[in-house]
Amino acid sequence: MIKRILVCVKLVPTATSVEMDGQFRLKRDGTSLQLNIADVSALEAALRLKAATPDAEVVVLSMGPAKTSQTLQELYALGADRVILLSDPALAGADSFATAKALVAAIRCLGDFDCLLCGRRAIDAETGQIPGQLAAALGIPAVTNVQQLTARDNGFLCQRRLENGTAQLEIAAPCLLSVCEYTYPLRLPGIMGKRRARDKQVEVLTAVAVGLSAEECGLRGSKTKVIRVDTRAPGLRKCRYCETDVLAEKIREVQL
Amino acid sequence: MKQELLLIQGTLPDMGLQSKAAQLALKGHLTLRVISGANLEAATADDGAIAKALIPQAQNARVILAPATTRLRAILPMLAWYLQAGLTADCTHLDISPDGTLLQTRPAFGNSLIATIETVSGIQMATVRPGTFPVSEGAEQIPVETLQEKPAQRVKLLEFVPLADSVPLGEAKIIVAGGAGIGSSAGFLKLADFAGRIGGVVGASRNAVDAGYVPYSAQVGMTGITVCPKLYIAVGISGAVQHLAGMSGSTTVIAINSDPKAPIFQYADYGIVGDWESIIDQLMEELS
Amino acid sequence: MVSQKALQHAEKCRFCWMCRHLCPVQHQTGKELNTPRAKGLLLSMVSKKSAEFDRDMAQAMYECMLCDACVNDCCTGYQPPLFIREARTEAVVNELAPEAVMQLIENVETSGNIYGTVKPSFAREGTDVLVYIGEVAACKVSGMAKALLNILEKTGIRAKVLDNEPASGAMLADLMGYVEEVTQQASACADAINAAKLPTVVVLDSYDAEIMKQRYAEWGCEIKAEVVTATAYVAKLLEEGKLAPKSKKRGSGVCHDDDRLARSFYEFAPVRAMAKAAGFDLAEMFNRERLAKSCGSAVALGYMPEITIKVAGGRWQDMIRTDAKAMLVANPQAYLCLSQCVPAEKELVDLFTALDESL
Numbered sequence A: 001m002i003k004r005i006l007v008c009v010k011l012v013p014t015a016t017s018v019e020m021d022g023q024f025r026l027k028r029d030g031t032s033l034q035l036n037i038a039d040v041s042a043l044e045a046a047l048r049l050k051a052a053t054p055d056a057e058v059v060v061l062s063m064g065p066a067k068t069s070q071t072l073q074e075l076y077a078l079g080a081d082r083v084i085l086l087s088d089p090a091l092a093g094a095d096s097f098a099t100a101k102a103l104v105a106a107i108r109c110l111g112d113f114d115c116l117l118c119g120r121r122a123i124d125a126e127t128g129q130i131p132g133q134l135a136a137a138l139g140i141p142a143v144t145n146v147q148q149l150t151a152r153d154n155g156f157l158c159q160r161r162l163e164n165g166t167a168q169l170e171i172a173a174p175c176l177l178s179v180c181e182y183t184y185p186l187r188l189p190g191i192m193g194k195r196r197a198r199d200k201q202v203e204v205l206t207a208v209a210v211g212l213s214a215e216e217c218g219l220r221g222s223k224t225k226v227i228r229v230d231t232r233a234p235g236l237r238k239c240r241y242c243e244t245d246v247l248a249e250k251i252r253e254v255q256l
Numbered sequence B: 001m002k003q004e005l006l007l008i009q010g011t012l013p014d015m016g017l018q019s020k021a022a023q024l025a026l027k028g029h030l031t032l033r034v035i036s037g038a039n040l041e042a043a044t045a046d047d048g049a050i051a052k053a054l055i056p057q058a059q060n061a062r063v064i065l066a067p068a069t070t071r072l073r074a075i076l077p078m079l080a081w082y083l084q085a086g087l088t089a090d091c092t093h094l095d096i097s098p099d100g101t102l103l104q105t106r107p108a109f110g111n112s113l114i115a116t117i118e119t120v121s122g123i124q125m126a127t128v129r130p131g132t133f134p135v136s137e138g139a140e141q142i143p144v145e146t147l148q149e150k151p152a153q154r155v156k157l158l159e160f161v162p163l164a165d166s167v168p169l170g171e172a173k174i175i176v177a178g179g180a181g182i183g184s185s186a187g188f189l190k191l192a193d194f195a196g197r198i199g200g201v202v203g204a205s206r207n208a209v210d211a212g213y214v215p216y217s218a219q220v221g222m223t224g225i226t227v228c229p230k231l232y233i234a235v236g237i238s239g240a241v242q243h244l245a246g247m248s249g250s251t252t253v254i255a256i257n258s259d260p261k262a263p264i265f266q267y268a269d270y271g272i273v274g275d276w277e278s279i280i281d282q283l284m285e286e287l288s
Numbered sequence C: 001m002v003s004q005k006a007l008q009h010a011e012k013c014r015f016c017w018m019c020r021h022l023c024p025v026q027h028q029t030g031k032e033l034n035t036p037r038a039k040g041l042l043l044s045m046v047s048k049k050s051a052e053f054d055r056d057m058a059q060a061m062y063e064c065m066l067c068d069a070c071v072n073d074c075c076t077g078y079q080p081p082l083f084i085r086e087a088r089t090e091a092v093v094n095e096l097a098p099e100a101v102m103q104l105i106e107n108v109e110t111s112g113n114i115y116g117t118v119k120p121s122f123a124r125e126g127t128d129v130l131v132y133i134g135e136v137a138a139c140k141v142s143g144m145a146k147a148l149l150n151i152l153e154k155t156g157i158r159a160k161v162l163d164n165e166p167a168s169g170a171m172l173a174d175l176m177g178y179v180e181e182v183t184q185q186a187s188a189c190a191d192a193i194n195a196a197k198l199p200t201v202v203v204l205d206s207y208d209a210e211i212m213k214q215r216y217a218e219w220g221c222e223i224k225a226e227v228v229t230a231t232a233y234v235a236k237l238l239e240e241g242k243l244a245p246k247s248k249k250r251g252s253g254v255c256h257d258d259d260r261l262a263r264s265f266y267e268f269a270p271v272r273a274m275a276k277a278a279g280f281d282l283a284e285m286f287n288r289e290r291l292a293k294s295c296g297s298a299v300a301l302g303y304m305p306e307i308t309i310k311v312a313g314g315r316w317q318d319m320i321r322t323d324a325k326a327m328l329v330a331n332p333q334a335y336l337c338l339s340q341c342v343p344a345e346k347e348l349v350d351l352f353t354a355l356d357e358s359l
Helices: A037-052 A066-073 A096-109 A130-138 A191-197 A244-255 B015-027 B038-043 B047-054 B070-083 B185-197 B206-210 B241-247 B263-267 B276-287 C004-010 C024-029 C036-047 C055-062 C069-073 C080-093 C099-111 C135-139 C142-155 C170-176 C180-195 C206-214 C230-239 C259-263 C269-277 C298-303 C305-320 C332-341 C351-357
Strands: A004-009 A011-013 A033-035 A057-063 A082-086 A115-119 A142-152 A155-162 A165-172 A175-179 A203-205 A224-231 B004-009 B031-036 B061-067 B086-091 B093-096 B102-108 B113-119 B124-128 B144-146 B155-162 B174-178 B201-204 B231-235 B252-257 B270-273 C129-132 C159-161 C200-203 C226-229 C252-255 C281-283 C326-329 C347-350
Touching: A004 A037, A011 A066, A033 A037, A033 A066, A037 A057, A037 A115, A037 A142, A037 A175, A057 A066, A057 A096, A066 A082, A082 A096, A096 A130, A096 B070, A096 B086, A115 A130, A130 A142, A130 A175, A130 B047, A130 B070, A142 A165, A142 B047, A142 B070, A155 A175, A155 B070, A165 A175, A191 C080, A191 C180, A224 B086, A224 B102, A244 B174, A244 B231, A244 B252, A244 B270, A244 B276, B004 B015, B004 B070, B015 B031, B015 B061, B015 B093, B038 B047, B047 B070, B061 B070, B070 B086, B070 B124, B086 B102, B086 B113, B102 B124, B113 B124, B174 B185, B185 B201, B185 B276, B201 B206, B241 B263, B252 B263, B252 B276, B263 B270, C004 C036, C004 C080, C024 C305, C036 C055, C036 C080, C055 C080, C069 C080, C069 C259, C080 C099, C080 C170, C099 C170, C099 C298, C129 C142, C135 C142, C135 C332, C142 C159, C142 C230, C142 C332, C142 C347, C142 C351, C170 C180, C170 C206, C170 C298, C180 C206, C200 C206, C200 C230, C206 C226, C206 C259, C226 C230, C230 C269, C230 C351, C252 C269, C269 C281, C269 C351, C298 C305, C298 C332, C305 C326, C305 C332, C326 C332, C326 C351, C332 C347, C347 C351
Parallel strands: A004 A057, A004 A115, A057 A082, A082 A203, A115 A175, A142 A175, B004 B031, B004 B061, B031 B144, B061 B124, B086 B124, B174 B201, B174 B231, B231 B252, B252 B270, C129 C159, C129 C200, C200 C226, C252 C281, C252 C326, C326 C347
Antiparallel strands: A011 A033, A142 A155, A155 A165, A165 B155, A224 B113, B093 B102, B102 B113
16 A cells, blocks of 8 residues: 655746847746646646545655745645755755755655655756666665556556657555656645645755755765856757748758 | 776667767777666666666776666666766766866756766766767777676566657657647647658647647657757747757758747748748648 | 736736726726726735735625636736636635625535526437536526527437536636636536547537636546537538528627637637528627627626626627617527616527527
C-alpha cells in the first residue's frame, strides 16, 4: 500500500515573463513565479495516489527563497497534508549536486516514505539531474520520464517515454519517479480544500535545521561553477523573404 | 593521477560526440576509453544498476562524457553522485585545457545566455545534446568496450512499444513544425500530409500542444525535445524563446507566418509572410 | 487573496472608464460599484491591505453577469471576469457570499440544479446525435427544448437525450468560480456524455456549450464527441436543405446575440439564418454581435432578480430603438430573463419554436 508520498516541487519564473528585449535578451521578471510545469504533473499524480488510498499522506517539499511560501501555501487547498520549504540564504547558487544534497538532508528529516515524485526537469535551469542524484543518494530505484503511473501492490506500474518508444515498467516501493510535463493536469482547489487550508502554514526549514554545514551549501557546496556568461542572440540568421518556388527548390535540395 | 577520458555510449551512440571525445583526449593529454552500456541498457531497466556497474570503470577517469539521451540523463547523475563529481547537463560546446580542465558550455535560460562551466571535483562529467558535434573520419575505428555485468534488477521491463512514427522527431532530416497559428487538429493533419510528401516529420510548438492540436511527443523546444534537422519548416510559429531553444541547431530554417513581425523570421534563412494554408497548397503543387 | 494572475488583471486597469459604457449592470443601476474597474480597484485595495474583503465587497462581486463585454472591449487585455470569479470563490470560502447565492449553491448540492427541483426529463433513445438540454431549458423554458427535439425529428435525425442529464458545471462556476467542485460536475457530465458514444453532442444552452468546449479539456475531462451549439447545428441543417420551412411572413424582428455565442463562440450567422427561415425580416440593434449587451443570466436571475430584470429591461430598450416588433432569442437563459419584462406591443420569440412552427 502506498501510504506516504513525497513530492519535490520548484517554483520557476512564469513562462510569460520570459520575454526577449530588443537585443534578444531575456527579460526576467523575478517576482512572478509559478510551479514548474513538470512538477505540476508530479503533484497531481501524488494527489491521485492519495485519493485512491485511504489515509495516504502527501508531503510537498520545495527549496527556494522565503517569498515562495505564499504560493506554496496554496498547495494545502489542493490536498497536500504538509508543505515544507527549505529556505536559507546559504543555499543560494547551488548547482544540481548541492541542491540534491540539501534536498536529501531535508528528506531524511521527514521520515520514511513509499514514493518520491518529482518533475523530470525544471524549465529554468533545465538540467534534469536532480531526480537521478536524489535516487542515488537515497539508495532507491528510479524511473525517469514517466508518462503514466498507477499504484500496484507494493510498487508502481509506469510508462516511460524514451527516444525510440515507450517502456512499460514495474518498480517496487520505495522508489523515485520523475514525471513528464503534461502527464496530468493539476486539479483546481475546491471550496472545502480552501477552507481547510485557511489556517495551515508552510513549514520553513533552514540549512542548519536539516543538518547541513556551511561547506555543503550553495556555491561552496557545488561541484561545478560558472566561470563565464555570454549573452548571444541564439541562432540569429539573415532571413531572405521569397516566394514558394525558392522554398520548393530548397526542399528538393534537402531531399536529395 | 587520473588520466582517462571516458565516453559512455548508450543504445543510440552519438558518433559526433565520439569524434569530439577523441579530439579532447588529444588536446587534454588524456587516454580515450569508450564504453558502451547498450548491452546493459537492453538487458536491464534499472538505471541505478547501470550506474553502479559503471563505478569501477570510472576509477581512472578525469573526464566522463555521455550523449544526453533520456536514459543516460538518468544514469549519469546517479554515477556522478556515487563518484561525488560535478556534472553539467546538455552541453552544446566542449573544450579542454592542456592540463585536462574541461570547459563545458551550455545554454541557460532558454538559449539566450551561454554559460561556460568548470568542474571543481577531480572527475569532470558532462552530458552533451545528441547531434551537437559533426562526425569526423575514424570515429568508428575507436575500440569500444562493452559492459557485461548482470546487475540486480529493481525495475522490471514488462513491455517496450517502439514509436509508431517511422522516423523519430530527433532523427528526422526534415521537420515541418506547426504552432498555434495552425488553429486546429485538422490543420495539423494537413501539415502531416505535407510533411509526409516531402519525407519529413511533424513537430509542434508548445502553444500548439497546449491547445491540444497535437500530442506532446511532437513538441520541439525547451520543454519538448531538441532537434537539429537539415531543414526545419516553422509554420504558424511565432518563435518564442522556448521554441527557438529546441530548433536553432537546424541547418536551414524556413519560416511561414502571417505576421511579418513574428520573431521567427529573425531566426530563419528563408521566410514567407502570408496565410499558411495557401502557401502549403502552393508548395505541394510545385513539388508534385 | 486571489491568484497572482487575477491580481495582475485587477491592477492592469488604467481607469479609462470605457467599460462603464459597456457594463449592462452599471448601465441600469448607475452604481459606480458595478463597473468592472471598480471591482478591480476593490481587489487591489484588499491586496494592499487598505480594505478588507467583507460582505459588501462580496455582494459587489456578484452584481455582475460575467457577460465578458468589458473583456471584449478593453484594449489592455484586462479580464475582469477572471478576478471576479476568483473573488466569488473567496466569498464562498469565507462565508461572505450573499444568502441568495448560498441558497442556490445548496439547491445545486441537493438537487443538481439551481432551482432545487427535480429536473423534468426529456430522455429518449436515439442513435444519430446526443442532445444536451441543460437545466434552464428543462426547468423553465421547456418549449424551447421540445421545439429543438421536434425540429430534429422532422429532419429524420434520431436524437438521444440522457436520462438524469448531469449538470455541466456552468451554473456552479458562476456561483463559486472555477473550483474543484465545478470540475467534479464537469467530469461527471463528460463521463455521461462519453458513455453515450455518439459522434456529436448538440448543446441547447450556449452557457453549457462554452464550459464544455473551452474548459473541459484543460480540466482533463474532455468530451470525445464534437460539441456543437444547437444554433449552429440547426443552421447547418437549413443550409444543407434538410429543413424546408414554409414561407410565412412573420414581420420584423431583431436577433439577440447571447453572451456566450457573442463572445466565446463569435457565432452570429446561425441565429440570423434561423430567424430568416422562420419568416422574419431582420433589423439589427446597435449593440450586437461582439458588442451585444447582456440581458442577464439565469443564475443571476436566481440570486438577484431585481437587478437582472432591470438588465433585461435595458436590452428591451435597445430593441425599442429599432422598428422591430419581435425580439428573437435562441438561448433559454436569455429567453427566461427577457420574458420577465416584455414591453407592451412587443413580442419575445423563441427561434426554435418559431422555426418548428414553420416546418
